[in-house]
Amino acid sequence: MAETWDTIADWYAERLRTGSAMHEFSRDILLDCLPETLTGQRILDLGCGEGIITRALAARGAWALGIDPFPRMIEQAQAAPKNGPPGAHYAVDDGCTLATVATGSVHWVTAALSLNNVPDLSAALTAVRRVLVPGGGLAFTIAHPCFEAPHATWTDRAQGRPRRVVGDYHAEGFWRSDNPQGVRRAGNQHRMLSTYLNALGGHGFLLEATAEPSPSSRVAAEQPQRAGLPPFFLVRASRS
Ligand SMILES: C[S@@+](CC[C@H](N)C(=O)[O-])C[C@H]1O[C@@H](n2cnc3c(N)ncnc32)[C@H](O)[C@@H]1O
Incomplete structure (x- = not known):
């Protein structure tokens, strides 16, 4: 049976709770591009997963709503921190519609590694624009599409320091990793960098x-082959 975000939700939550250097790096670079104090800010965290970003936003003082279309992910987020920050809330919702979120109701939308999972980027940006107040901000990370293109792999260690092998950059669409331990065994959407940037302007x-950003020292220690390549692409934009 093909995996989905629902079927790997327990595995994903366990992986993050036992300390994933890569996900903590992703969280930290996203939080670093937001204002230091978020008190009084209403933030929608699109594709919240088990809530790593939502909790961090709430810990900085925001009222934060994490949404994810997969109920098991939301159950994991709700079960997570029994003594977590009070400003973290969760709901099952689809980032392509945001049907549970009122128009013009949030100051920021964050999306950590989730816009490369939504099937319809245009629909998601339309929904994000609708729920933001005028002048509100969108901050997101995606797996860097130049280096995490479909079925990217590494050269053989026996040939020295492994190097990234990438093809299929122009092959936009859904693909699934065949790595049984990989997050992308649940599938994800590959899009070119230009597709994201043009879509932002178009919306x-x-x-x-x-x-x-370069990998953190923890990521580089765990995965030395990643030194010298950015695993993520980070964007901050504002709603005109
Ligand atoms: C790599 S995980 C990231 C989760 C979390 N933001 C984090 O940083 O750990 C990708 C998330 O995107 C979610 N996702 C998939 N399709 C989505 C959609 N249509 N709308 C919103 N989120 C979606 C998945 O359920 C999953 O939780």
Whole structure:
């Protein structure tokens, strides 16, 4: 049976709770591009998974709503921190519609590694624009599509330091990793960098910042082959 985010939700939550250097790096770079204090800010965390970002936003003082279309993910998020920050809330919802979120009701939308999972980017950006207040912000990370393109692999260690082998960059669409321990065994949507950037402009977002941070020292220690390549692409934009 093909895996989905629902069927790997327990595995994903366990992986993050036992300390995933890569996910903590993703969380930290996203949080770093937001204002230091989020008190009084209402934030929607699109594709919250088990809630790593939602909790961090609430810990900085925000009222944060994490949404995810997969009920088991939301159950994991709700079960997570018994003594977690009071501002973290969760609901089952689809990032392509955000049907449970009122128009013009949030100051920020965050989306950590989730826009590369939504099947319809245009629908998601339409929904994000609808729920943001005018001038509100969108901050998101995606797996860097230049290096995490479908079925990217590594050269053989026997040939020295492994190097990334990438093809199929132009092959946009759904693909699934055949790595039984990989997050992307649940599948994900590959899109070119230009597709994301053009879609933002086309939906009335102004690009404020992009970044391709080097892996943290913890990530590089765990996965030395990743040194010198950015695992994530980070974008901050505002709603015009
Ligand atoms: C790599 S996980 C990231 C989860 C979390 N943001 C984090 O940083 O750990 C991708 C998430 O996107 C969610 N997702 C998949 N399709 C989605 C959709 N249509 N709308 C919103 N989220 C979606 C998945 O359920 C999953 O929780």
